[in-house]
Amino acid sequence: MRRHDLAALSRRTLCAGALLAAGLPSAFAQAAYPSRPIVMVVPQAAGGTNDIVGRVVSQKLAEKLGGNAVVENKPGAGGNIGTQAVAKAPKDGYTLLMTISSSQAINPALYKAPGFDPVADFQPIALIGAVPNVLLAHPSFPAKTMPELLAMAKAKPGQLQYASAGNGTLNHLLGEMLNQMAGIELQHVPYKGVAPALNDVLGGQLPLLFGSLPSTLSHIKAGRLRALAVSSAERSPVLPDVPSIAEFVPGYSGTLWIGLFAPAGVPKDVIERLNGGMRLAMADKEMREKLEAQGVELAGTADKPVTPEAFAALLKQDIAKWARIVKTSGATIN
Template sequence: MFTPMHRRNWWLACWGLALCSPWLAQAQDKYPSKTVTLVVPQTAGGANDAIARVLAQKLSEQWGQPVVVENRPGAGGNVGTASVAKAKNDGYTLLVNADSAQVINPFLYQRTGFDPVKDFDPVAPLAKAGYVLVANPALPANTVAELIALAKSKPEPLAIASAGNGTLNHLIGEMLQKATGIQLQHIPYKGAAMAATDVVGGQVPLSVQSMPSSIAFIRSGKLKVLGVVNEKRLAALPDVPTIGETVKGFGATPWYGMFAPAGTPKHILAQIQDEVAKALDAKETQDKLATLGCEPFKGSAEQLAIIVRDDLQRWSRIVKDSGARVD
C-alpha cells in the first residue's frame, strides 16, 4: 500500500536526484577519467613513435591522467591501424599514425583491414617530419648530383635500404629512381633503425631515413646527408639542399596525425582537439620536436580530413607508377 509516508519518501528521493543530477552528469561527462592509449602502428624508435611519446607526456600533464604509447607494428602499419578502427569509440584509444599507413597502404595492400576514411574520425594533424637521403661516409658522392653521376657510371645498381616493403622510405626511393633515371636495388629491413644501422656499418651504401631515426648518426658523422626529401630545407639542417633543388619537382613532406575510431562523441573529440592544440603550442613540445628534426603541424580536424583525401589521390598515382605491391 502506498501510504503518506511512502509518498513523502518518494518525493524526497526525486528531489534529491534532481539536485544531484547536474553533478552526476558532470561526473559522467568528465574526460578523461582513466588512462588514454595512443596506438602507434610502427616499431619503437621511428619518427611516429618519437612524436607520439612527446605528445603523450604533455597530454598526461594537461589531463592529470596517464597517457601511454602502445606500439602495435605489423604489415607496414596495418595491424595497429586496423585495431584502432575496431576499438571502442569512447576516446580512450586513439591512433597516432604516419601518412604512409593511413594514405599509402590502401594502394599497396589488397587487404588492410580498415577504410582510411570511413573507419576514423580525424582529430588533428600533429607534426611534419624531416626525411633525408643518407649515405655511408665512404660513398664517393656528397650531393644528389654526384650520386646521380655515380649511379649512372656503375654497371650494377646501388643498394638502398628501407624500413620495409611499401614503407615511405621505400616509396621515396622509387620516386627518386623515376625522377632521375638511375637504378637502385631496394633492400628492405624490419624497421628504420635496422636499415640505418646497416648503412652506418657499410653493408648498404644508401637509405632514406626520417630525422628522428637518423639524427644521432648524422650529428656523430656516422651518416652523411646527400639531400633533404622535403619540399623545403630543414631548420635542423639549414645548409643541406633539398633533392628538389637538383631534381625539379621532387619532394614530399611526411606528416603525422591523430585519429579516433569513427563515431567517437563530438564533445570528446572537441576536448581532445583543444588539448592537442594546447600541447603543440607549448614551447617545451616545440623544442622537443625540433631536436627530432620535426615541427608542429597545427590544424583542425577538417583540415586533416582534406589532407587525407588529397593524399589518397596523390599516392594512388605514385604507387601505381612505381609498380610497388606488398601482397
C-alpha cells in the same frame, strides 16, 4: 507499492535531481571527459619517430585536458594491426591513434586488404607536423654530394643499391619517386624493418638509405653517415647545410607527417574537447621545442594550428599521390 515505499522513492529521486542540478558527482551523473586514462595507440615499435612524438604529445595533451594518457605500441603489418585496433575500438574517445602518413596514406594502396578505411573509419584531431627523410650514404661511398650521386646513377643504371625497411615503406617509395623524377635507376634492397637496413648501411654492406631525420640524426652528427639531401621541399632547420633533393630534382617532395586521429563515431562533445586540448598542446612552447629538437617540422604556428578539416584534405591528397607511386613501382603486399 506501500505509501512509505513511494515516499522513500520520491525522496531518493529528489536527492538525485538536486545532485545533478548542482553539478555534484552521483551515480546518476555522467563523469566529465576524460575520467580515466586515454590510450594513445602508436602502430609502430617503440623508439621510432612516431613513438618519440607520441610520448611527448600524449603527456602534453593529458596535461591540457586535466587527465592522464598512456602510449601503447601495437606494431605489425606496416602499422595495419594498431590502426585496425583503433578503428574497432569503443567510440568513446579513450582510444586514439597517433600515426604516420606511411600507414594511413600509403598502406591502403599497398595492401590488398589493410583492414581499415583511412577516411571513413577515423576522425582527424590534429596534424602534429612532418618529418623529412634524409638520403644517407656510408662515408666510404664515392659520391659526396647529391649532384655526384645523380651523375653516378646515370652512368651506372641499376648498379647502385639503396636499403629500405621493406617493400612499400616510405623509404622504399622515396627511392622509387627519385628514380621516376630524376630518370635514374637505383636498385632497391628491402629489409624486414628499418633497424637491419640501417645497420647494414652503417656497416658498409650497402651504400645508400632513406632514413627519417629523428632516427638518424645522431649518426649524421657523429659522422657515421653522410647526409646527401633531405626529402622535404625545403631544407630542414635542423640540417641547414644539407640541401633538399628538390634543389636538384624540381618538384620532388616526400615527408612523413604525424597526426592524431579518433575512431569515427566518437561523440561530438568529446571530439571538441580533444580538438581544444590539442590546440593548447600545439601552442605550448615546451612541447614545440622538444619536437623541433627531434627534427619535427611542426604544422601551422603556435597561434594558428592546422585545422582538422585541412588535415582531412591533406590525407585525401596524400592517399591519391602515393597510390600513383605505388602503382608505378609495382609494389604490393597480400
